[in-house]
Amino acid sequence: MTGDTYSHSASDTPASPRQTPGGWHAPSAFGALDARLAIPGSKSLTNRELLIAALADAPGTLHAPLHSEDSDRMVEALTALGVQIERVPSESPFGPDLRVTPPARLRGDVTVDCGQAGTVMRFVAAAAGLATGDVTLTAHPSALHRPMGALITALRDLGIDIDDEGRWGLPFQVRGHGHVRGGEVVIDASASSQFVSGLLMAAPRFDTGLHLIHSGERLPSLPHIDMTVESLSRRGIHVERPTSREWIVPPGTPRGKDVPIEPDLSNAAPFLAAAMIAGGSVAVTGWPSRSTQPGALLTDLLSGLGGRVSRRGGALTVTAGRAGIHGVSLDLSAASELTPTIVGLAAFADAPTTITGVGHIRAHETDRIAALVGNLRDLGGDAEELPDGLRVHPRPLHGGVWRAHHDHRMATTGALIGLAVPGVVVDDIGTTAKTLPQFTELWDRMLSGQITRSGDADA
Known part of the structure; x- marks a missing residue:
């Protein structure tokens, strides 16, 4: 329907x-x-599946997704980048399903307001380098303090051009060129596991994929990274784990797929x-x-x-x-x-x-x-x-x-x-x-x- x-x-x-x-x-x-x-549905799963669906090879539907301020911010961000997202009638008491149709390429020359959503600022930042034009990321004043510096450094190391005017945080501008070189990158993700998840989800679309190495003493919220790896695997992208601190993502395109969202x-x-x-x-x-x-x-x-x-x-x-x-x-x-x-x-x-x-x-x-x-x-x-x-x-x-x-x-x-x-x-x-x-x-x-x-x- x-x-x-x-x-x-x-x-x-x-x-x-x-x-x-x-x-x-x-x-x-x-x-x-x-x-x-x-x-209602998981915010973490909803925003991950939305982002991966936006980079997939065909349309897919999220069944029983979360409808909230954070998930709305992700939908608005992806829509601004040229992704078509439709509300589809659902049996869920918490709102419609979401049908995601990815564009041939993400478009640029847009501003993304991340609100207070850490998943949006970290996930979209990694994918924005794939856009064909500049993507400006900003957030609610109460969220501008949230750590972004380590992610900005990692994105630059992967060949993404970022202008942050020396802030090492939001707001900043990603100068998208339609592709990202990729390769090996070392990051200290001690401040947020979302740094790792954001890189992993965009990585299949990088020219050479990604070899990600975490250099910090501890990595918080490991289940969230496992969630990201599992979401990619469901769509045909199999992430290797040579060690507990490394992830290797081959280049490829995630499959379009219908996915149920857990509570x-x-x-x-x-x-x-x-x-x-x-x-x-x-x-x-x-x-x-x-x-x-x-x-x-x-x-x-x-x-x-x-x-x-x-x-x-x-x-x-x-x-x-x-x-x-x-x-x-x-x-x-x-x-x-x-x-x-x-x-x-x-x-x-x-x-x-x-x-x-x-x-x-x-x-x-x-x-x-x-x-x-x-x-x-x-x-x-x-x-x-x-x-x-x-x-x-x-x-x-x-x-x-x-x-x-x-x-x-x-x-x-x-x-x-x-x-x-x-x-x-x-x-x-x-x-x-x-x-x-x-x-x-x-x-x-x-x-x-x-x-x-x-x-x-x-x-």
Whole structure:
């Protein structure tokens, strides 16, 4: 079925979560939960599959993709570069499928506004050298600080002409010549695994492919790189891994293909964690049996924190454990985006929790480590920053303002804490529209399934 050519409008993305004067008053739980929810598609998968589809040899369709601010930014960027993207009717409750028709060549002489989307700025920058003309990349003022210098250096080493006026960051201009030489490049991707993913996805279209070597001490969010490699493999591009720090991508063209998008498992995290704070159970449907999403690690993480985790009928269910939430020590380098949710749980644990391996999240939408510590202290909590993470010492909390800092995951953590602490006000719940525009609707739906402490259905 033919759909409409994509053009952004208010109806393309679900309405932003409601915002009341003075902030959003996080609802408290009055009873144990009994909820079963579907979560929209993965932002990470949606934006990867959009970019690879734009460089493919034929049209392809993304089934059940995410429709959010970040995915809209990717669609708008690719449309500006000459990619045709159509909305196709879908059975998904979260919006239409997306039909992607790649152009013969990406066009230039355009400006791409990346908004706050790190995937857009890192992924499009690598592909922009293939355009036939200049591509200017910019972003929302709150995102101009995000690391880009190592990627700019790597792109120049691969033969891409970039004018950044000495900023080593956004905004900058890629002077596209219709092709990229490619070859071997060494990059320190310690600041973001998106540097690696962006290079890998554009690499098949480079003249000589790519031999990428990571030179830093650690590489965060390895599951996201595995996700990129798997997405390429689905389209016939097989990436070699001579060592854990090297990737070799042969030249070629990805195949056009129809691809289903998994639910966003990281966006499911606060809902599953809610059961451990409020009591009862929360189930998320459509949970994949295997996934490269970092959120797939939630099964082990929440179990280690004291939750009871089970799988049945394609759903993942988390039930509050009888012994409550446990304090733990965790290296979250593989799933750093889960840090805010884990901190929300740690605030109610039976012992301190130490999280390491996440120093790079200081350069996300905000300095997440400082923001989490500051917000907990503002509510009477006790937390401290560490060189590579943070430590939470549980103590009674009181109501107050929880600052989102333009960060969707900070906002959802405020909602999580508000379940057990009356009077928590998230100053900007609307920022959740970045990856989950339906957040408050789903949160209300989860709470509507509460049961009383005695176990009787709530009237």
